[in-house]
Amino acid sequence: MDEYKAEIEAGELSVGQARMAQEALRSRVRVEALEEARVQRVTGVDASYAGGSAYAAVVTLDYTTQQVVEWASASAAITFPYIPGLLSFREAPAILLALARLERLPDVLIVDGHGLAHPRRFGIACHLGVLLDLPSIGCAKSLLIGEAADLEAEAGSRAEVRQGEELLGLALRTRQRVKPVYISVGHRVDLESAAHIVLACCRGQRLPEPARLAHQMANSCARQGEAGVMTRQDPPQ
DNA sequence: GCGACAG
């Protein structure tokens, strides 16, 4: 049942096909508790752009010690425009390459972007989680859809993100007096598990450490042309 | 038609 997977990895879908792929794949998302005892490794996922290419970085931390275990990066030529709601078709090709370079896949991904808090309930966190059948959490810095009530100033305070009657995610204050992050289910987690894991990874900073490090690494890779790390899809000139 | 709109 891996229709679309090859095309997604190769960045070959049209805008219309991309929306259809989301509609087709959304039913595969599973919402279930992720036992903390089963989480030993957490990987932060992010991408940056430069010179017509997307640079993805993935950083795996030990969940208990929050120490970096391994990391990887990859680049891919950009083949898809940025369209709100279709972010994954722009970033997933490079991200999937980077994840494939890890020695071990983690127990859960923390993705820079939304999961179910998406127009078709299939944001990039769902997309990556379903394609890899790996637990994943969406952790975005702003809302794509839905609304959240104001939250208290203390770290750990939360407010539901909802669209009408539908609960889509949580606005989560990960640090005192900073803007909240928006958590949503990607795949094989539930909202409570997701919020708990994210909070456990925020060592006094707004973004969970794996995501923060992935963001830094993606930026430096983009600036340095990935520092000599090359990809079949994006060969050196 | 108008405004909103992850990264």
Place this chain on the structure above:
DNA sequence: ATCTTGTCGC
């Protein structure tokens, strides 16, 4: 996301 340095504050 990106174009871009220093700077104010905890």
